[in-house]
Amino acid sequence: MSSLQTTVRPGAGLPDGRRRPRARQRYDRDQLVTAAVFLAPAVVVLGVFVFYPIVAAGQISLTSWNGFDPVKQFVGLENYLRLAQDPEFWNSLLVTVLYAAGVCVLSVVSGLAVALLLDAPLRGLGIYRTIYFLPVVTSSVAAAIVWRYMLDPAGFVNALLAQVGIQGPDWLQDRWLALGALTLLTVWKNIGFNAVLYLTALQSLPHSIYEAAQLDGASGWQQLRHLTVPLLSPMTFFVVVQALITSFQAFDLVYVFTEGGPRGGTEVLGMFMYREAFRLGDFGYGTAIAFVTLFLVLGVTLVQWKLGGAEGGDR
Known part of the structure; x- marks a missing residue:
């Protein structure tokens, strides 16, 4: 008799050729106890310094409290x-959205541009990388003060414009110019951080695909557009989320640079919350603003994450 060889395929014997479900990995008691012991300190720290403050703040947002009275009125x-009925809140929300949109777009463009320059074979590259990273480690208060003096009507920027026959405006007294200046200040402050992120991602890209593109006659611009930018999309997503969170949490730069003016033109949600809670003494209302800001950031981040996941699946 001739021997018959039977090949067993994965999923044989199951309908539609589906694979058998893998058995769930079991952990013994010692492993679970060890994991619990190592996780306990982190859980305690998160509970005390993260979860409890969030719950307490949520309770305060449901009360009327001036911050000093021991009794909180529910x-x-x-x-x-x-x-929902406060026009100042809607103005602050609009300012924050415009500010965040500008910061996100310019952070991606400037960070990628600087990273491409720093990835080039230049002499003294370490010095250039240090120079671009200096704004990140510079005090936010000091940076805002310097920029405020530069944009003063008699400051450095208007003096340069006067050299070419242009009369410079009063930058911080026009709401749109002030918002634009605040956006540029924020992008400049974080440009080194974004450049380092993009530079790390650039150096991890495979060189073989660029060599193949060169053999196919692709120009430098075509390689950047069709290879570099798509491959860096995960890092771009991270930079956008980071810029978004930074914009919605902005306070120190705004407080020193414009104090929310002129006429509410740069009063982002952080400034609005500070004014209501600490200047007007309405901590319940201020905490409600903080929670709305939190939910807005979470919502926009989840939408971006879903869109980024869908695009990744299409690729």
Whole structure:
């Protein structure tokens, strides 16, 4: 008799050729105890310094409290309903959205441009990388003060414009110019951080695909557009989320640079929350603003994450 050889395929015997489910990995008691012991300190720290403050702040947002009275008057969702009817809140939200959009776009463009320059074979490259990273380690208060003096009507920027016969405006007294200047200040402050992120991603890209593109006659611009930019999309997503969070949490730069002016033109949500809670003493309302900001950031981040995942699946 001739021997028959039977080939067993994965999923044989199951309908539609599906694979058998893998058995769930089991851990013994000692492993679980060891994991619990190592995780316990982190869980305690997160519980005390993260989760408990969030829960306590959520309770405060449902009260009317001036920050000093030991008794907090429960008002339910009144603070959130008040937000929906407050024109100052909607102005602050609009300012924050415009500010965040500008910061996100310019952070991606400037960070990638600087990273491409720093990835080039230049002499003294370490010095250039240090120079571009200096704004990151510079004090935010000091940077805002210097920029405020530069944009003064008699400051450095208007003096340069006067040299070419242009009369410079009062930058910080026009709401749109002030918002644009604040956006540029934020991008300049974080350009070194974004450049380092992109530079790290650039240096991890495979060189073989660029060699193949060169053999096919692709120009430098075509390689950048069709290879570099798509391959850097995960890092771009991270830079956008980081810039978004930075914009919605902005306070120190705004406080020193413009104090929310002129006429609310740069009053981002952080400044609006500070004014309501610490200047006007309405901590319940201020905490409600903080929670709305938190949910907005989470919502936009989740949308970006879903879109980024869908695009990644299409590729």
